[in-house]
Structures are given as C-alpha cells and as structure tokens.
Amino acid sequence: GDKMKTITKILLFTLTALLVLAGCTKGPSPNLCPTVCDGLVAYYPFYGDATDKSGNGHDLSVLGPALSKDRNGYQNHSYLFDGRTTHLRFAKPLPNLGGGPISVAIWFKVGSFTNSEWIFSDQERSFSLSVYQESGSKKYILNFEIRKNMKTWDRSYLHHEIELNKPYHFTGVVDEENKRMELYINGEIIKKRYWSERIPFGKNLVIGGNIHDIGKKNFNGLIDEVRLYNRALSADEVQELYLFTSAFPPAE
Numbered sequence: 001g002d003k004m005k006t007i008t009k010i011l012l013f014t015l016t017a018l019l020v021l022a023g024c025t026k027g028p029s030p031n032l033c034p035t036v037c038d039g040l041v042a043y044y045p046f047y048g049d050a051t052d053k054s055g056n057g058h059d060l061s062v063l064g065p066a067l068s069k070d071r072n073g074y075q076n077h078s079y080l081f082d083g084r085t086t087h088l089r090f091a092k093p094l095p096n097l098g099g100g101p102i103s104v105a106i107w108f109k110v111g112s113f114t115n116s117e118w119i120f121s122d123q124e125r126s127f128s129l130s131v132y133q134e135s136g137s138k139k140y141i142l143n144f145e146i147r148k149n150m151k152t153w154d155r156s157y158l159h160h161e162i163e164l165n166k167p168y169h170f171t172g173v174v175d176e177e178n179k180r181m182e183l184y185i186n187g188e189i190i191k192k193r194y195w196s197e198r199i200p201f202g203k204n205l206v207i208g209g210n211i212h213d214i215g216k217k218n219f220n221g222l223i224d225e226v227r228l229y230n231r232a233l234s235a236d237e238v239q240e241l242y243l244f245t246s247a248f249p250p251a252e
Contacts (some may be wrong), residue, residue, distance in 0.1 A: 008155060013050050016061040023111075036241045039103075039231035041094055044207075048076045050088055060088040065208060070224045071107060071167040074096055074249035075148045078107075079208070083117065083220025087209035093202040094228065101176040104129055105241055107224035109167045113140065115217045119125040120171075120226070123204035123211050125155075129170060131162065140164060147199045156195040160181040167224070169242045174198070187242030189235055 017223055032053035043054040043089035048067065050060035062079075064086030070077035079088065106129065109121055110174065116132035130143045161182060162168060171184040182192040204211040207226060208219040233241070 029177045035244045036237050039229045041230050042228045044226040046078050063087050072248050078222045078224040081208040088207040090205035097202040098200040101232040102174040103229040105171045105227040107169050109222045110164050111221035116217055118210040119219050120215055121210040126199045126201040148197050158191045159189050173232050182238045184238045187239040
C-alpha cells in the first residue's frame with residue numbers, strides 16, 4: 001500500500017544520498033529529489049554541504065554556520081546558526097519565481113532566543129519567515145508574511161505559536177491564481193489569507209537572516225532542509241512532503 005511505497009522511496013533515496021556523500025556519483029549537484037519534485041527550483045537537504053540537490057545548480061554560500069546533527073540525530077545533516085552573523089546566502093536571484101506562485105518548505109528548530117529572528121527572507125521581504133517573542137509574554141510566534149507594495153510596508157501575514165528547541169516543518173504557499181497565502185505546520189493547514197497584490201520575489205535571498213539585518217536579527221537554531229518551488233503546492237502534496245521527511249528512523 002501507500003506505506004510500503006513510502007518505505008521503498010526512503011530506502012532508494014537514502015541509498016542515493018549515501019552514494020553522493022561517498023563520492024560515488026558524477027557531477028557536483030545531482031538531482032536527489034525523492035518526492036514532490038514537480039516545479040522544484042532548489043533543494044537543500046544539507047547532506048554534508050549546502051549544494052543544491054535539485055540538479056539546478058543553485059548552490060549556497062556558507063557564511064559561518066556549522067554542520068550539525070539533524071532532527072533525527074544524523075551528523076552533518078543540518079546547519080547550526082549562532083544568532084549573531086552566521087547565514088547562508090544565494091549567489092544570484094532564482095529563476096522562475098519573481099511574481100509567480102511560490103512554495104517554500106523548511107525544517108527548523110529555534111534555539112535560545114534574544115531578539116526577533118529571520119529564518120528566511122529576500123531583500124524586499126516579499127516572502128519571509130521569522131520568529132519573535134510576543135510583547136509582555138513568553139509566547140514565541142512564527143511569522144510568515146508577504147510584502148504587498150515596494151513603497152510602503154503594507155504586508156499580509158500569518159502567525160502560529162511555536163516552542164523553542166522543538167523541530168517544525170513549515171510550508172508557506174503563495175497561490176498567485178487564487179490570491180491566497182497558506183501556512184502549514186507539520187503537514188497540516190494552520191491558516192490561510194487572501195491578498196490583493198505583492199512584489200516580485202527572489203533578490204538577495206538569505207537563509208538564517210535578512211540582507212539588511214546581518215549581525216542584528218540572525219537566526220539561532222538548526223535548519224535541516226529547505227525546498228523552493230515555482231508553483232503552489234496542494235494540501236495533499238504538503239502532507240506527503242511532511243510525512244516523507246518525517247519517516248526517517250532516528251540515528252542510533
């Protein structure tokens with residue numbers, strides 16, 4: 001059934017990943033996408049480095065973060081950010097994004113917290129993910145937002161309360177056709193909202209920070225995996241992606 005198909009996918013994907021890590025495959029950035037691959041522009045499983053495993057060659061510059069254990073305990077399968085200056089940077093704008101539909105999926109875990117922190121953002125904050133502490137409380141809020149106008153700070157946003165030191169699978173979907181943004185956590189729809197306009201996406205993308213706030217509001221914690229799509233993922237695809245990436249057994 002579906003469970004056996006998922007297990008077979010995981011075994012094949014794990015074998016391919018091990019061959020890549022062992023240097024047994026040709027090319028610097030082979031396509032390692034195991035599931036939900038249509039429209040995938042960039043894929044970063046962080047298997048020992050920050051190369052793009054979609055096969056599209058959008059490798060990242062590593063500016064400080066150290067390889068670390070991922071959420072399942074596998075060594076060198078995630079990046080640890082110190083909350084000060086460490087971040088990953090895209091060398092150039094990604095193609096096929098701009099003003100079209102976008103989906104971004106990220107496994108992350110927020111560590112110690114001292115300030116509002118950027119997890120993912122482009123230069124104009126046209127699509128961004130951040131976390132902040134609610135004023136006067138100990139609540140930590142995940143903030144997914146899109147900026148609507150270049151001349152103003154008019155934005156549409158969706159919030160969700162999270163806990164520190166707990167892994168989450170975030171998927172943010174910007175559906176251009178239906179003018180809707182959707183926030184998913186761990187494969188489940190949390191909130192959705194209508195929007196009327198937004199600015200193009202993709203210039204000076206940063207993981208673990210924002211190009212304007214380097215050294216001020218950098219992310220503190222772990223980022224396991226990042227995927228970017230040039231289309232709006234469906235609810236079923238988001239759930240499949242979460243279930244697949246959650247199915248790996250913990251390292252002994």
